[in-house]
Amino acid sequence: MSSIISVRTRGHSVTEITPQVENEVAKSGMDKGLVHLFIQHTSASLTIQENADPDVTHDLISWLDQTVPESGPYRHTAEGPDDMPAHIKSMITNTSLIIPFANGQLLTGTWQGIFVLEHRRADHQRRIVVTLMNEA
Amino acid sequence: MSSIISVRTRGHSVTEITPQVENEVAKSGMDKGLVHLFIQHTSASLTIQENADPDVTHDLISWLDQTVPESGPYRHTAEGPDDMPAHIKSMITNTSLIIPFANGQLLTGTWQGIFVLEHRRADHQRRIVVTLMNEA
């Protein structure tokens, strides 16, 4: 079973999508397996991180900004100074994630949430392909 | 088929878990497929790396320390100076891994081992969900 989650991101920020992923698992009626997420973009990405303290995602973004500066220098600059850093930030985080579930519930740890990282300055509509796999 | 591997890590170090993963595949009796590992934490992570020379994992950790310094500055500091760097190091390595197997053997390359990276200074008990999938 596969479907698309469409996420409205805020520029240069994170959006938690744990509830949407839980909902995809619940509506499948499947008991045990893996859920795969694939973001169809190269300037936004996915990560699993602590969702208890919002300072954590703030600090993740600050570190990415510091480590992948807009100053470059880069050759690929036609789409703006935030574009090439967005590709690099996507490369070192994740284009796809896989999470196990059982009894229709994600087997994430107590503090783990699923996030879309929007690396561009502008808000975007981002598409994530969700695929469910039965356990063997 | 899914199960939990519980790993006692040493602080700020790596622990190879290749034998435990091989054992999960062997005891399943499955011939061909994929084994998925998912660590239920955001301050420890997974990687596949050379397991022949222990200097390799030493240098991996040194580079992570240098690139993700404890000095930050970070907002999320309540759990100690090693906590926020641990989240960032987890983000740029892996929360999950998938490895193919055939004839009940992992299809890893000659030098590839599976490691838990403990990013906190203290030893921890870390939980990894193992899920096996049959090949199509």
Place this chain on the structure above:
Amino acid sequence: MSSIISVRTRGHSVTEITPQVENEVAKSGMDKGLVHLFIQHTSASLTIQENADPDVTHDLISWLDQTVPESGPYRHTAEGPDDMPAHIKSMITNTSLIIPFANGQLLTGTWQGIFVLEHRRADHQRRIVVTLMNEA
């Protein structure tokens, strides 16, 4: 179904393998599912990135060189100054990728291509295990 793609890489460069992956999906005759790629090496890796402008992959490589310098210092130097940086670059990119497909076509976004990143200076023959999984 699983098979091996063998890729001749150019040293310190990227090689796009999207057509080879599309071909594996097409020849399987499968309609919907996931394709898993696993590179059997720890000094070359995989990424999904923009394939429209070749400056993007040029800038990805430049950033990796700057962020993971050959000067180290490293302990693991026996295989040359480009070896330990190659392991680190592999760790922060991907040893494996999973991509969904439907109607026999990859569900990648408009600009997404699949690349092998060769982190060593010399050309290499690299092996990638391809496994296809049916959707639930």
